[in-house]
Amino acid sequence: MMKSGYVSIIGRPNTGKSTLLNALLDFKLSAVSPKAQTTRASIQGIYMDDESQIIFYDTPGFLKTKNMLDEWMLRDINESIKSSDVILFLYDMKNYKEIFEFQLSKNQRPIAVLNKTDRISEEEAKMIERALKERFDDVVLISALNKVKLDKLIENIKKYLPHDNLFYPEDIITEKPERFFVAEFVRQAVFEIYGEEVPYSTGIIVDEFTEKANRKDYIRVKLLVERDSQKGILIGERGAAIKEVGVRSRKMIEEFLGRNVFLEIFVKVEKGWKDNKGLLRRMWEQM
Numbered sequence: 496m497m498k499s500g501y502v503s504i505i506g507r508p509n510t511g512k513s514t515l516l517n518a519l520l521d522f523k524l525s526a527v528s529p530k531a532q533t534t535r536a537s538i539q540g541i542y543m544d545d546e547s548q549i550i551f552y553d554t555p556g557f558l559k560t561k562n563m564l565d566e567w568m569l570r571d572i573n574e575s576i577k578s579s580d581v582i583l584f585l586y587d588m589k590n591y592k593e594i595f596e597f598q599l600s601k602n603q604r605p606i607a608v609l610n611k612t613d614r615i616s617e618e619e620a621k622m623i624e625r626a627l628k629e630r631f632d633d634v635v636l637i638s639a640l641n642k643v644k645l646d647k648l649i650e651n652i653k654k655y656l657p658h659d660n661l662f663y664p665e666d667i668i669t670e671k672p673e674r675f676f677v678a679e680f681v682r683q684a685v686f687e688i689y690g691e692e693v694p695y696s697t698g699i700i701v702d703e704f705t706e707k708a709n710r711k712d713y714i715r716v717k718l719l720v721e722r723d724s725q726k727g728i729l730i731g732e733r734g735a736a737i738k739e740v741g742v743r744s745r746k747m748i749e750e751f752l753g754r755n756v757f758l759e760i761f762v763k764v765e766k767g768w769k770d771n772k773g774l775l776r777r778m779w780e781q782m
């Protein structure tokens with residue numbers, strides 16, 4: 496009988512949650528970058544094999560909240576947890592001692608997942624595994640980047656899938672709207688191209704996404720920054736930097752959609768957008 500269930504991937508920024516989702520789906524769905532807090536909203540990805548359908552949520556890495564954007568992200572994490580049957584607590588070698596404060600109900604199963612095992616020795620891995628086993632019944636050691644032991648993780652999750660019906664058609668990989676992925680890939684490009692500060696100050700709004708018969712889709716994206724200086728950095732000398740954002744994100748968007756698009760990107764200074772309810776709502780609506 497087919498089994499199914501919902502699984503949240505929870506953890507500190509940069510522990511590899513989005514890398515894990517992409518690896519499990521064998522599809523680039525979620526933005527990945529070496530910088531912390533790349534993911535801003537939960538991303539749903541649907542895994543399917545002969546025995547099961549697993550709906551994964553990749554969530555934003557959680558930190559202390561400093562503004563309304565952070566609070567909305569935390570709310571998003573909690574929403575994902577609430578609707579999940581299994582919670583993967585993703586650790587790396589730096590933060591495995593940490594105890595997360597999320598409350599689970601008694602029919603929700605936690606699984607501790609140590610990621611990035613390719614970066615540590617076997618002895619270190621064993622030591623961390625023992626430490627995690629004191630707090631968790633289920634501990635799995637993986638490398639999301641190298642796709643090592645993901646089958647073991649899936650096996651472990653399958654023990655706890657509670658439902659015996661399928662929630663989604665077999666060939667679907669996500670239910671998120673295409674708009675969402677446009678924003679996601681533009682953000683990935685912004686994280687790739689700029690230094691430490693600017694990516695965190697940049698908000699992304701997909702202003703327009705129109706499909707055109709016999710022509711390329713038209714997509715207009717607005718990048719919000721907090722200060723004029725950031726606008727200057729985003730645009731770059733003679734517009735070179737923003738052009739690069741366009742080139743890279745268009746490539747990812749086209750790969751995802753499987754068709755060509757016409758992408759225009761604008762930059763606007765919007766002081767305090769991270770605390771602006773109307774703008775945050777617009778960002779969340781595209782999700």
Ligand SMILES: Nc1nc2c(ncn2[C@@H]2O[C@H](COP(=O)(O)OP(=O)(O)OP(=O)(O)O)[C@@H](O)[C@H]2O)c(=O)[nH]1
Nearest residue numbers: 508509510511512513514528532533534556639640
């Ligand atoms: N060596 C190694 N690096 C990894 C592994 N998994 C992820 N990474 C790297 O860790 C960095 C962060 O990965 P992400 O997947 O963006 O991490 P995240 O947890 O989604 O981060 P946020 O969205 O910011 O919370 C990237 O540079 C990844 O390539 C792994 O198994 N081994």
Ligand SMILES: [Mg+2]
Nearest residue numbers: 512513533534
């Ligand atoms: Mg992420």
